[in-house]
Amino acid sequence: MSDLLVTRSDVGEFRKRYKYFALVVFIAFAAVIVRLFQLQIMQGDSYAGIAHENIIRRVTISTTRGVIRDSQGKILASSRPAYNVYIVPGRVMPSARPVRRNSVEADExxxxxxxxxxxxxxxxxxxxxxxxxxxxxxxxxxKSPCWRQILVREDIARDTVAELKQHQAELPGAEVVSSPVRYYPFKNLASHALGYVTEIDAETLARFRPEGYESMSTAERQKVNPLGYEAGDAFGATGIERAFESTLRGQRGWEKRVVDAHGRYRTGPEADRLIDAPARQEPIPGRDLRITIDIELEQAIERAMRAQLAGAAVVIDVRTGRLLGLYSKPDFDPNDLSGGGGKARLRETFKKLYADPLRPMLDKAISGAFQPGSTFKAFTALAGLENRAVNPEERERCDSYYYWGRRFFHCMHVHGKVNMREAIAESCNIYFFKLAQAVTMDQIAVVAREFGLGVRTGIGVNPEASGRIPTHAWYALRYRGQFRGGFTLNTAIGQGDTTVTPLQLGLAYAALANGGTLYLPQIVRTVEASDGSVEQDFPPRVRQKVKIAPENLSRVNDALWSVVNDPKGTAYGLRDDFLEVSGKTGTAQNEVRKPPDDDPKKAWYYAKDHAWFVSYYPSRAPEIAVVVLVEHGGAGPTIAAPIAINIIRDYARIAATRAGRPPPRTSKSASTPGAAPAARAASPANVAAAPAPAPPPPAPAPASTEPVPSTPDSEPPPSAPPGATGGAPPDPKPVTP
Structure with missing residues (x-):
């Protein structure tokens, strides 16, 4: 008994260790309790949200891109459903999966x-x-690729969609997905102005979704990616589609759906109870645009230009600056570039377009800069009148050639003695060569820039060429101070380094027609909601009032009237008794480009001059200005002028029909001398104020030692005149746009 009451020596050691064990257990349980408190109480909401996101997936709902309509309400661009077929490899071909024992799906x-x-x-x-x-x-x-959808066929026919839907139960693993695709019902018409929509590329997407985008807050994402671009989205690549992307795009919606551990969607009452409100946000469709282009007039332009390989045409309302027609040839079908036909077709189309030497992807009306030729003479004449450097009634003799220094400049004909009005009507180069000696290049540039030439118009649709109106300083920089008088002669007739775009030239002539108001070009009229209500209206905007005396404008307008209506005018042969048209023809020599394949037919084509005709109608109360450029077309009077007259004729017919009037009669009048007095009586010169007497022109500047020769811009140059001594050096090659 006494042995039992005696304390064993190892009990004390156990009690000592027990304290440490209890302390360890207490600390462990305390850590667990603290961690549970942290997870369930402090971070419970966060982890509940993560768990919720594991079973709730937000599915994006596509929005509808806005519709583009012409000035009369016809649809030019809209969206249509495209049906794409996706398959899940493991479901459509179970035999391709690895064989497993006791697999229920082995016999599928x-x-x-x-x-x-x-x-x-x-x-x-x-x-x-x-x-x-x-x-x-x-x-x-x-999560292997065996269970991920792959695209099989894009934009399938509706009968194929119906067949797949009808046998959907018998075709597990196949799904037809509808997605909106941009559709252009008029195909190539106004394709450069409208532009096209394409899938966003990786480089563009990287600008909107930079590195770390997924970890950004909602506000930061909205700042760097305001339109919410994601991979696979479509966006406006060119034209109006690009310029008004934020207006047309709209805002996509979303809905919440329940998924299981395999990522499959679940439906039913139990799944609906797991979805918190709001369960769905409806997409906001893009707003519609009504543009100023008249597609019926655009069709008329296409008919008139059908026989030509390349060129541009612009029709402008001279009273507002609105573009009624904007045409560039060759063009393209934007439906082929919007991805509806699949990526293979898209790549093939782009390859074909960019391999075309006629540059169909270039908007020649806005992005192409060309020598204006004789159409520029109207502004040279205004420079002479404004600076009182010339008496418009004084006559200068034209013998078809003009010597300057050791070289000569030539003209299309021997015009004899002509004054300013006759020089413009007959497109006499010699008159303007002599005028160039009385007025400086900088004075010509000042007037040209008053009318917006050589400066971007600010249309904001496609990349715009600025053109070039050279000055004395520009030549001094380019030729290191070796300015020559021949440069001014070239500039006076719209040759050499002078380049403009068809849109610039059209707006300049519109300002001539309306009395000196230069408008900013307008191509979008209104922004509208899907119900047709107007949300934003764009009124006409005046760029500036040209600082030109009204009597000088009237004198030049009278000369432009005589181009078409005077028997000696270069376009008189196209005069219509029922259409009073004013305008100016031009033929601009261009740099001869040698084709890469040395094809003689291509060489012949590239050696031809550019044909111009710039006009406005009607002469007394102008409504429209029409510019026609035929690239490598030849002579302006015979190639470009007939096209412009046909466009004006169709415009008059369309306007009369819409106003409920009978279409105007059209007939070619005979070019007879007897018609001259009546034609002259109809001239708008009777409204011009009497010009102030001009002082005699100053003495011409001394000739440069090496003047630059010029070539006429109204007709191909003739050979050297009889009696000319010495061979003339080759003509300069103007800058190719």
Missing amino acids: PDSWPRIAETLRLNPDERARIDEKIRSACANDAT
């Missing part, structure tokens, strides 16, 4: 052969997708 039949037959895939396409399916199903783990 392949639905892929019937899907391929329904889609009418050719043998090559089917073999390629077969290989893709087998490669994806080499491993059939839950």
